[in-house]
Amino acid sequence: MLDTSTDTRMQRSRGAAMVRLGPRGLVDLAQSGSAKAMLPRMTAGRPEIVFLNTAGGLASGDRLDYRIELTAGAQALATTQTAERAYRAEGGPARVALHLQVG
Secondary structure, eight states: OOOOOSOOOOOOOEEEEEEEEETTEEEEEEEEETEEEEOOOEETTEEEEEEEETTSSBOTTOEEEEEEEEOTTOOOEEEESSOOOBOOOSSSOOEEEEEEEEO
C-alpha cells in the first residue's frame, strides 16, 4: 500500500569544502557532501578557486559551508561556478556560509 501521509521527510543537501593556500600554492583541500572546490587554473598569477554545489540548487533546509584560508603571502581568486538556483520548498531557509581567513 502506498503511504500518502503528509509527514514526508525530504532529503536535504549538506556539504563543506575548504581550501588552504600558502605562498607556494595548495596546502590543504577538504570536501564532503555536495560541496566541492576546484582549482582549475592560474588567473593573473594567482590560483583560481571555484566552489560548486553538485546538488544542482538549494531548497529549504540545505546547508553548504565554504572555507578559504590564505597563509601569509598567499593570494587567490575565489568564485562559484554559477549563480545558485533556489527552489521553493516548505520548511526553513537554506543556508550557505562562507568563511575567509587571511594570515
